[in-house]
Amino acid sequence: MAVEQSPWKDAFGREADRSEKRDAVLRVAAQSFCERGVRATSLDDVAERLNITKPTIYHYFRNKDEILVACVARGLAMIDDAIAEADREALSALDRLRAALRRYAEVMTMDFGMCVTRISEPDLSEEGRTRFRDGKRKIDGRVRDLLRACIREGSIRPCDVVLATFTITGALNWIARWYDPAGPLTGEEIGERMVAMLLAGFAAPAPPAG
Amino acid sequence: MAVEQSPWKDAFGREADRSEKRDAVLRVAAQSFCERGVRATSLDDVAERLNITKPTIYHYFRNKDEILVACVARGLAMIDDAIAEADREALSALDRLRAALRRYAEVMTMDFGMCVTRISEPDLSEEGRTRFRDGKRKIDGRVRDLLRACIREGSIRPCDVVLATFTITGALNWIARWYDPAGPLTGEEIGERMVAMLLAGFAAPAPPAG
DNA sequence: CCGCTTGCTTACTCGCGAGTATAGAGCATA
């Protein structure tokens, strides 16, 4: 298999430190959650992919839900950081929006990003659900704020900002469902083109002659 | 509870025919699959919601996968029919596209439609996966064909039709993830507004003065 | 050398849920 490099390496190189090992568990788990679904991912499988056994995982995490929550949290953080970073690039609001959405799209092609859109609430514990919702709400808020800034600036047509956010993030989130690393487009290209499409719309401009 | 009206009704009214009962199982199962996820839906739960017991379900279906496949197939058929029907309304290609997408959006607010986007491939058996993929491919093909017709007609700007289809269907599919029947908008309204947004795009038109 | 901790193992428990064996109730035909 060797799906991931593992810090355990068949009884050698066990000096790697705790957080590195936690990370390895999360990476493999995130991948498996996305590929097979949360309920269908057994911790025995995850352990096997890392050349360890299940109780070892319990040495680093309290239970399965903690792993799941950590994966989702990491994905949410990546999206949030992407937007925040784009926001700091002090350009026009429209350029900030464009940059933010492009990076958002890219995160959707990565394991932790995919977790955010492929995992659904019933997979999480009550506490995890709350954190999940909070994280998504925060991201939604950022996108809405950016849209409002653009509207104030005059670069985006005034519209129902809530529905616009759902439309845009829906298109972006769905990337996680069809993206194929072996496909013709990289995450970056997808982001750039999709964002351009969303902003320009699909309709042809009205013909010049009445 | 009384989530659904059940043809079994506490030992009364058992004269309803077979297909009606199959339907009832599918409706309840679809709802539960969407709410709780496929793996987390036990047939015992489904049976209980219908005032029956699990073996009764097995009298109408071979196994859980058959139920799941039937739910997804019904959802796919609803989308396909929606597009096909819109296509028969012999208007301009753009009007046919608009009508098709609006109906697509509406289906996404219904139980069986939601199944299509909330269920993911690993939930299905090998055979079910194939049918699922085929159904989605067919729908994708229809949307692409409509887009191409519009481009030929001049009503849609020439573009990467494949990515455009992913963008549009992504936004529409995502409706199933946030739609709330108690929310301010009906399925019809959501469809109409979202499709308008997608076609027109979000960017403000270039200012009249250079 | 002892005792303690850390990291990992093998070998369990235990509950849940898919699917089944079997039987009984109701009805229809003979």
Add this chain to the structure above:
DNA sequence: TATGCTCTATACTCGCGAGTAAGCAAGCGG
């Protein structure tokens, strides 16, 4: 009354996977 079909229930089996118990090896302070 006997036969047999349809529909449903009670009461199982059985495997899988989350989580645990208990112990073993390696390092480290004394």
